[in-house]
Amino acid sequence: MEPASTNRSPASNIETASGDEDSLALFQVRGISKRFGPTRALVDVSLSVQVGEVLALIGENGAGKSTLLKTLSGAHFADAGEMFIGGQSYRPKGPSDARQRGVAMIYQELNLAPDLSVEDNILLGQKGTGGGLLMRSRQRDVVRQALDSVGLEHLDPQSVVGDQSVATQQLIEIARALAANAKIILFDEPTSSLPQKDVARLFEIVRGLQASGIGIIYISHFLEEVREVADTYSVLRDGHNVGCGRIDEISDDQIVSLMVGRDVNDLYPHVPHTPGLAWVQAEGIMGTPYPQNVSLSLRRGEIFGIAGLVGAGRTELVRSLFALDHLDAGIVTVDGTIVPHKVRARMNAGFGLLSENRKTEGLAQDLSLTENITMGSLENYTELGLINLVKRQRVASDLMTKMEVKAHSSSQLVSELSGGNQQKVAIARILHQQAEILLMDEPTKGIDVGTKAEIYRIMGTLAAEGKTIVFVSSYLPELLSVCDRIGVMNRGELREVRDVADWTEETVMATAIAIDDTTNEE
Structure with missing residues (x-):
């Protein structure tokens, strides 16, 4: 990999040595291995990051990406291998030591103290400069400069972190890293919970960090996002390095093939299915504040997509259909019969969320796969007041096989699985409930592209079996590739419903942000 910049930046604060590429590396990792019991999470992993370079770390769920970043940031200790910062040996004793050495981690689930002020969060872990005491006046200058660097010029440092949006909290995390003079910043899926406007803002910040000489390792499951921000890539599969290079010298299909270990010709597999007659009707669904007077019909054997901006009321709509949220007005019918607004009644009518x-x-993260899959229908296994554990485990194992869940056994804790396999278990749970109307809210969120393709195939197979799928997603390419029809939410209203062939990304977005009073269309 060639360095993005050969100039030493004041922000990086390191001297680069002359010589080969490795000696020029800002951050170098050689032969890192890590075990958790019998599981080999990382096996002889090596990579390097140059001054001002963004390296995308790519791989399926469970490939070892997060484990590697936690090892680099001091949260885990490597069993073997060595690391260097600017040619100097680096072996952190913990996350605090890593920060002092210039390595900062921005976790997917933000690591801030919500009840403390912005200033206090940024200064957490900082060393004082006055006999063990923080020199507030001096440190406030550092805090202000760090906030300004990430575009938070107008944020009051004394405001409470918990009162800020997720996007602002993420920028506060980055400001905290800058205040600690970070040379390398590690991002673990930083856009997973951000609306599109905040994603664009984050990319601007990343480019600014890059221009200042900071090295960045960036995990993302979105390949178009990787191409937007990264210079180079490294692919992990089953804990091994399987490919690296410049991001502009490899295709998406080649990346996916490296990730999954096989050729992938179709990121959106299509299972033939033909939607039937409408059998589910929702009329005048009203909630507080959302949804707002939503009416729609759903057909057997169709995948119905729901698009819209974050906060448009998509989640509120599917929760209302499942009777989880209070309704002010509206009715739901299945095959012409009104279904009461109660969760058990909706489940009995075939709804699953x-x-x-x-x-x-x-x-339930602390329960086994068997318990998670079957807990909604324990009556199926009860005989004379006792649970038939053998039958219960056999049914759970059969559903795991159908969903292609990768696990040691059905007795394994669900928390030990990757995100993609957890999502498959969640689908198995609602299938176990005999659901015929599957309300799937962001089912591919935080899942790698290989597993996404498996989820799309599962959805197509279920539709081919005659089940109805309601598919909520913020990712337009998958909605346009997988769905039969798409409805667009805007300010709690279902503005328009069309066959998928009649939508483009541009027309979906235009409808999602429109301010005119478009009437609902079936």
């Missing part, structure tokens, strides 16, 4: 937040609502 895949929550957008699988960690807190979708799955």
Whole structure:
């Protein structure tokens, strides 16, 4: 990999040595290995990052990406291998030591103290300069400069972090890294919870960091995002390096093939299915504040996509259909029969919900796969007051096979699985409930492209079996590639519904941001 810049920046604060590429590296990793019991999470992994370079770390869920970043940032200790910063040996004793050495980690789930001020969060872990005490006046200058550097010129340092948006909190994390004079910043899926306007803002910040000489390692499951920000790439598969190079010298299909270990000719596999007659009707669905007077019909054997901006009411709509949220007005019918606004009644009518937040609502992280899959219908395994554990485990294992869940056994804790496999378990759970109407809210969020393709195939197969899929997504390419029809939400209203062939990304976005009072269309 060639360095993006050969000039030493004051922000990097390191001297680069002359010689070969490795000696020029700002950050170098050689032969890192890490085990967790019998599991080899990392095996002889090597990479290097130059001054002002963005390296994209790519791989499927469970490939070892997050484990590698946690090892680089001092949260895990490597079993073997060595690391260097500017040619100097680097072996952090913990995250605090890593920060002092110039390596900062921006986690997918932000690592801030929500009840403390912005200033206090930025100064956490900083060394004082006055006999062990923080020199507030001096440090406030540092805080102000760091906030200005990430575009938060107008943010009050005394404001409480928990009152800020997710996007602002993420920028505060980056400001904290800059205040600690970070030379290398590690990003673990930083855009996973951001709306599009904040994604663009983050990219601007990343480019500014890059221009100042900071080295960046960036994890993302979105290949177009990787191409937007990265200079180089490194692909992990099953804990091994399987490819690296310049991002502009490899195609998306080649990247995916490296990730999954096989040729991938279609990122959006199509399973033939033909939508049937409408059988689910929602009329005048009203909630507080959303949805707003939504009416729609759903057909057997179709994948119905719901698009819209974050906050447009998409999640509120599917939660209302499942009767999780209070309704002010509206009715839902299945095959002409009104279904009461109660969760058990909706489940009995065939509804199943895949929550957008699988960690807190979708799955019980501390329970086994068998328990998660079957807990909604334990009556199927109860005989004379006792649970038939053998039958329960057999059914769970059969569903795991159908969903192609990668796990040691059905008794494994769900928290030990990768995000993609957890999502497959969540789908298995609603299939176990005999769901015929699957409400899937951001089912591919935080999942690698290989597993996404498997989820699309599963959706197509379920539609071919006659099931109805409601597919909420913020990612327009997948909606346009997978769905039969798409409806667009705008300020709580379902503005327009069309066959997928009648939509483009541009027309979807135009409808999503329109301010005119378009009437609902079926």
